[in-house]
Amino acid sequence: xxxxxxxxxxxxxxxxxxxxxxxxxxxxxxxxxxxxxxxxxxxxxxxxxxxxxxxxxxxxxxxxxxxxxxxxxxxxxxxxxxxxxxxxxxxxxxxxxxxxxxxxxxxxxxxxxxxxxxxxxxxxxxxxxxxxxxxxxxxxxxxxxxxxxxxxxxxxxxxxxxxxxxxxxxxxxxxxxxxxxxxxxxxxxxxxxxxxxxxxxxxxxxxxxxxxxxxxxxxxxxxxxxxxxxxxxxxxxxxxxxxxxxxxxxxxxxxxxxxxxxxxxxxxxxxxxxxxxxxxxxxxxxxxxxxxxxxxxxxxxxxxxxxxxxxxxxxxxxxxxxxxxxxxxxxxxxxxxxxxxxxxxxxxxxxxxxxxxxxxxxxxxxxxxxxxxxxxxxxxxxxxxxxxxxxxxxxxxxxxxxxxxxxxxxx
Numbered sequence: 001x002x003x004x005x006x007x008x009x010x011x012x013x014x015x016x017x018x019x020x021x022x023x024x025x026x027x028x029x030x031x032x033x034x035x036x037x038x039x040x041x042x043x044x045x046x047x048x049x050x051x052x053x054x055x056x057x058x059x060x061x062x063x064x065x066x067x068x069x070x071x072x073x074x075x076x077x078x079x080x081x082x083x084x085x086x087x088x089x090x091x092x093x094x095x096x097x098x099x100x101x102x103x104x105x106x107x108x109x110x111x112x113x114x115x116x117x118x119x120x121x122x123x124x125x126x127x128x129x130x131x132x133x134x135x136x137x138x139x140x141x142x143x144x145x146x147x148x149x150x151x152x153x154x155x156x157x158x159x160x161x162x163x164x165x166x167x168x169x170x171x172x173x174x175x176x177x178x179x180x181x182x183x184x185x186x187x188x189x190x191x192x193x194x195x196x197x198x199x200x201x202x203x204x205x206x207x208x209x210x211x212x213x214x215x216x217x218x219x220x221x222x223x224x225x226x227x228x229x230x231x232x233x234x235x236x237x238x239x240x241x242x243x244x245x246x247x248x249x250x251x252x253x254x255x256x257x258x259x260x261x262x263x264x265x266x267x268x269x270x271x272x273x274x275x276x277x278x279x280x281x282x283x284x285x286x287x288x289x290x291x292x293x294x295x296x297x298x299x300x301x302x303x304x305x306x307x308x309x310x311x312x313x314x315x316x317x318x319x320x321x322x323x324x325x326x327x328x329x330x331x332x333x334x335x336x337x338x339x340x341x342x343x344x345x346x347x348x349x350x351x352x353x354x355x356x357x358x359x360x361x362x363x364x365x366x367x368x369x370x371x372x373x374x375x376x377x378x379x380x381x382x383x384x385x386x387x388x389x390x391x392x393x394x395x396x397x398x399x400x401x402x403x404x405x406x407x408x409x410x411x
Contacts, residue, residue, distance in 0.1 A: 016188030020123035021145030027115010051364025057108035058357030069346020092174035136278025139329035209337030229355035237359035266318025288392035294320035298381030
């Protein structure tokens with residue numbers, strides 16, 4: 001099936017998932033951090049103090065996601081959509097009217113849980129279940145919603161905030177969720193996809209369906225998380241402290257902002273490339289390679305104060321982001337099956353949310369302690385190299401395990 005035939009035949013489910021990841025923006029760090037300066041000024045917080053608040057709220061959302069995420073195993077994607085979008089909109093309204101630190105923690109908790117967490121969880125779990133042979137291609141298209149949000153929502157927020165203020169901009173966002181996102185996604189997800197006769201056989205599939213308890217006892221799962229947590233940790237850290245980084249290096253904020261467009265473009269291109277490679281090879285075989293561009297990105301950013309360094313960093317980051325956005329959606333059903341995919345994905349998404357919580361809090365505290373920020377970024381690059389080595393051996397083990405299980409089934 002050609003790309004356009006696939007897109008046309010499955011448009012409602014692909015667009016629905018795309019919109020879910022697009023509107024997850026209201027709970028993503030890159031969007032919340034646009035209000036960070038105003039929040040720190042109004043609440044009289046240092047970089048480290050706000051980082052710790054953000055970390056605490058995000059950690060709480062990650063812990064909650066391990067059981068809230070099970071909703072996608074119990075209810076249809078349509079019904080989950082009807083629950084999570086109004087709650088995300090409520091969090092956006094609460095951000096506009098929050099004036100106390102305790103309330104701020106609760107607001108960030110809601111935004112992170114139902115924005116970054118459940119909006120993405122619902123989209124990726126549904127897509128992974130509805131598609132098998134074309135899973136990589138489908139997930140890569142759905143994941144582009146987040147990249148589109150990164151490319152458009154920051155500029156829109158700045159324009160709207162300049163006109164009506166940063167607080168009322170959050171109210172406008174809530175209205176967008178209720179008036180546009182909710183009815184559109186609900187209409188698209190009202191009918192679930194069923195397997196079609198034209199669907200080819202997948203290149204790789206789990207030999208059996210694992211339960212959540214079995215996954216938690218699998219050493220390979222925890223080793224895979226070593227790599228899974230790196231891109232969100234590093235990306236969130238850089239985005240959260242972008243103003244500090246620009247001031248530290250003496251770069252132009254406009255030039256640094258322009259590099260985001262390069263990152264978004266590279267992410268989109270390599271998400272689609274990864275989708276094709278997953279369908280041709282398998283997610284397991286691609287697992288050891290996706291962190292290598294990110295390692296190079298961190299090393300360049302750490303050692304070079306040149307004005308071109310942010311563009312090299314963002315370009316390489318976009319490659320890793322593109323691969324990881326597709327790879328993570330296809331990896332878990334390929335390794336552990338789809339019967340308990342919602343519960344399993346809730347663990348992995350919680351781990352990624354946990355990493356995004358640790359990034360701003362840990363690095364913010366180190367900045368307050370006068371620890372060199374470039375040195376921190378360099379250490380992140382070394383981590384990616386070591387994680388890639390670990391994932392190489394994990395990939396070999398997973399391939400051998402699946403082959404052995406399939407062999408036993410045939411006997």
